[in-house]
Amino acid sequence: MGYLHGYSNTEQRRLVEQAHFLEEKIFESFDLTSCRRMLEVGCGTGAECEILLRRNPDLFVTAIDRSAEQLAKARAHLENRPQLAARCEFIQADAMDLSVFASKHFDSAYFCWVLEHVSAPVEILRQTRSVLVPGARVYISEVFNQTLFVDPAIPALKHYWTRYNSLQRELGGDPDVGVRLGRYLQEAGFRATEVWPKFFLFDSRDHAGRARMMNYWADLMLSAVDQLLERRLILADEVQELKSEWAAARDAPATVFYYHFMQAIGSA
Ligand SMILES: C[S@@+](CC[C@H](N)C(=O)[O-])C[C@H]1O[C@@H](n2cnc3c(N)ncnc32)[C@H](O)[C@@H]1O
Secondary structure (H helix, E strand, O other): OOOOOOOHHHHHHHHHHHHHHHHHHHHHOOOOOOOOHHHEEEOOOHHHHHHHHHHHOEEEEEEOOOOHHHHHHHHHHHHHOOOOOEEEEEOOOOOOOOOOOOOOOOOEEEEEHHHHHOHHHHHHHHHHHOOEEEEEEEEEEEEHHHHHHHEOOOOHHHOOOOOOOHHHHHHOOOOHHHHHHHHHHOOOOOOOEEEEEEEEOOOOOHHHHHHHHHHHHHHHHHOOHHHHHHHHOOOOHHHHHHHHHHHHHHOOOOEEEEEEEEEEEOOO
């Protein structure tokens, strides 16, 4: 299965920046203080793992990813932080088969921007549940890309965003998986599931915050540009148009930026 963002150094750097940029928003709703042995699924470059360990001093994280390249980056990222590195291990594994882990081993599991990239999210959640102790919780943050709204409308955005999301679907993923988390958790056998939206709304009241968000969003959108160009889903001129219209909107006093992602917790 392909991967929308790819594994370039630029993308690996972007994931670290993204984790720090979104840290407060992601973690303000998760109380992880009672977690001791966590499985992090799809850890990427280890950026979320670093945050999990920093915020929870009693936590040990087993972090898995199917990509050896991501894991190499993750190990290097944590190597510079030996006190955190002592409380984690990185293992190459596909979340579709977690039989490598003893059944009912972990007291928590964590997913951040992973299920959007998989074709069988329920099976991955089922596998995850099989390695959790009863009552353990899974904590998930996921995209809901249909909610992106910029006012006044940016003509080049609509075209690009439609193609970006189509590519994600073509690669077997789901750019709106966030809104389906409740159903998927239930189908995978999790109980007491809670699902809620987390929104970003930036407008003329906070020009600097809006500019930071829109710069972050430009990097996110453009992380797929090489694949979009290669597949001729988008043309180089259209990318240039998007970049200039996006920059103009970012600097225009009237622009409103809105997006919400979804979070969920389920009990094993
Ligand atoms: C967008 S990255 C997110 C990384 C990290 N969670 C973060 O927020 O920085 C998604 C990661 O999920 C991994 N991934 C996708 N499908 C996977 C699977 N079936 N098993 C394990 N890892 C997977 C990818 O290799 C990639 O590193």
